[in-house]
Amino acid sequence: MSLVVYAYPPSVYCQIIRMALHHLGLTAQINEVDPFSGTGPNPHPFGLVPTLRDNDFELWETTAILRYLDAKFAKGTLSPSAPHAVARMVQVQSIVDTQAYWPLVRMVFAQRVVAPALGDTADEGCIADGLARADPVLSALNDIAGEGLVLAPGTVTLADIHLAPMIGFFNAAPEGAEVLGRYPALGRWFREITKYPSYRDTCPPLTRVNS
Ligand SMILES: N[C@@H](CCC(=O)N[C@@H](CS)C(=O)NCC(=O)O)C(=O)O
The missing domain is CATH 1.20.1050.10 (Glutathione S-transferase Yfyf (Class Pi); Chain A, domain 2)
Known part of the structure; x- marks a missing residue:
């Protein structure tokens, strides 16, 4: 498994993704980008963070990333079924x-x-x-x-x-x-x-x- 998150560590969206990873017992490489100053190569088409890369699969929008992590690594247990x-x-x-x-x-x-x-x-x-x-x-x-x-x-x-x-x-x-x-x-x-x-x-x- 090779998870990479393009993120800005002080940001709230970075904490959301890191919290999900931690909760699921996953580790990821954090590639630091500062969306406010535009430093660091950022794959996000709108210049925001976060973006997740799982091998050759790239995904942005936090809601989508959370759903992906849940579906792939937790069998959907972080989403209710009712x-x-x-x-x-x-x-x-x-x-x-x-x-x-x-x-x-x-x-x-x-x-x-x-x-x-x-x-x-x-x-x-x-x-x-x-x-x-x-x-x-x-x-x-x-x-x-x-x-x-x-x-x-x-x-x-x-x-x-x-x-x-x-x-x-x-x-x-x-x-x-x-x-x-x-x-x-x-x-x-x-x-x-x-x-x-x-x-x-x-x-x-x-x-x-x-x-
Ligand atoms: N809808 C995006 C929002 C992400 C977002 O707003 N990220 C902030 C960091 S906390 C950002 O990159 N801001 C840079 C800017 O507004 O220029 C998501 O769900 O991932």
């Missing part, structure tokens, strides 16, 4: 990509956590906008966690793996942690998922959880 549950799982993955990533990570985390770490001044307006945009997203995810078809204690699906790093990045900003505290089902789910070594061991330094 219609309602599998639909919820895909729904969570779609919410993460279309609604959560920008406000949680690119607006709140990037400005509150990354900017000062780089010696830059945080854009407070961007943080306020991000928090406002995050609220309905967290509310929807809280409803899904409360329903219990996915994001449920004791069961890990691709929805957990896709969502946990996003919430972890958001939670690293004090305002993010505070907002998360208003959503009990989502907060409970997050505390449970952070106990998994596949989550803890793959957190990049700025989002590392205390043991």
Whole structure:
């Protein structure tokens, strides 16, 4: 087996793929590319990360990569088979990509956590906008966690793996942690998922959880 991931180690999408690999007991060579500065040969047609290569099979889009790893290496055990549950799982993955990533990570985390770490001044307006945009997203995810078809204690699906790093990045900003505290089902789910070594061991330094 020869798995290669083209990834940017500090990025949330890199953690998602690394969490999936860790959870499945797989190792992969990480070929580092920085999509923000454009350094490193990047096979992704849109200049993003991640891309997975499995021998001569190349795949990008995180949802597709997760499905591939699950199908090939876990016999689909990270995807529920019941219609309602599998639909919820895909729904969570779609919410993460279309609604959560920008406000949680690119607006709140990037400005509150990354900017000062780089010696830059945080854009407070961007943080306020991000928090406002995050609220309905967290509310929807809280409803899904409360329903219990996915994001449920004791069961890990691709929805957990896709969502946990996003919430972890958001939670690293004090305002993010505070907002998360208003959503009990989502907060409970997050505390449970952070106990998994596949989550803890793959957190990049700025989002590392205390043991
Ligand atoms: N839909 C893509 C999104 C990937 C994505 O946005 N990756 C970020 C890294 S966290 C990126 O490459 N950003 C570079 C940029 O926006 O220029 C996926 O699911 O893989």
